[in-house]
Amino acid sequence: MNVPTWMWLATIGGLVGIIVIDLIVVDSRPHVFGPREATRWVIFYVLLAAAFAVFLYVYAGATYAGQFVAGYITEYSLSVDNLFVFLVILSAFAVPAEYQHRVLLVGIVIALILRGILIVIGAEAIARFTGTFYLFGALLLYTAFKVWRSHDEEPDPEGNGLIRFVEKRVTTTREYHGTKLTVRLDGKRHVTPMLMVMLAIGTTDLLFALDSIPAVFGLTQEAYIVFTANAFALMGLRQLFFLLHGLLDRLVYLNRGLAIILAFIGVKLVLEAVGATTSIPVPHISIGVSLAVIIGVLAATTVISLVAVRRNPALVLEGPEYQAELEAAAEGGKALADLEPEELDPQNPEPPAV
Secondary structure, eight states: OOOOHHHHHHHHHHHHHHHHHHHHHTTTSOOOOOHHHHHHHHHHHHHHHHHHHHHHHHHHOHHHHHHHHHHHHHHHHHHHHHHHHHHHHHHHTTOOGGGHHHHHHHHHHHHHHHHHHHHHHHHHHHHHOTTHHHHHHHHHHHHHHHHHHOOOOOOOGGGOHHHHHHHHHSOBOSSOOTTOSEEEETTEEEEOHHHHHHHHHHHHHHHHHHHHHHHHHTTOOOHHHHHHHHHHHHHTHHHHHHHHTTTGGGOTTHHHHHHHHHHHHHHHHHHHHHHHHSSOOOOOOOHHHHHHHHHHHHHHHHHHHHHHHHHOGGGGGGSHHHHHHHHHHHTTSSOGGGSOHHHHOTTOOSOOOO
């Protein structure tokens, strides 16, 4: 696929324009982001991705449009794992509800910039060394194994290297001052928790990118499609956070479904590497088959999870979202009494005493 410079510039300019509009329309008046508003924005970003897929179909043909759709769905599904991370970080930093949308927006912009750098590096590595597919395939298979055995372990925001670096070298304050990133106190400039939490979200996402970017490269080798699939998935991710908040822990087998997807794409990458570097005949997995497997696994995972939770509501209590809310309440980040009954204990919805 020949991507001229003007298309790259137009795409990046369009993304910047959307971010600016988002800041003007949504964040000009900080407020609590409700499910109804989140639904409208999720639909908007999904339709935007669909329109881009149509553009690719007209401009480059069905093959590349199909690669984008498969990459977008894969990236979006893998990014759902990020929602648990966002929840833990927002709770750990006790971010006021009315500022959470701006925190996620800026954090995701940081993540998108860092992912763009990784995509350039990955595309260059693939162009120079066909054997890179072996490395990506092995990484995805190893990650699939880890994800299958894990149950969305909570990250430690304090363990973020960049956060530790900033705190050691810059004077910080633990109090929020609106949406200000820095504030002058007693004649000295302080960094606010608003800047720290944005850095935490943006840089922690980089760990997930190390898995998801090779996964999309397993579906297409076009850097432009990899970048746009990541961009559209990330841009709509923060609205999905507010839409699914309170429902995430009902997807109790999500990690198993994501592990299967990662393993499938890992095998696909290894097969392509074998076919490109040896004379051994190997089967070729088409983009249509890949798309069907990804959608099928996600649908099955969702249905099985919801059925399991209905039969055994106690499964929700094992999830990181419930535990994060408990910790936040204990630390004063959010009162348990403010939570919805179903977010507490499906068998005993009364909030425990704190």
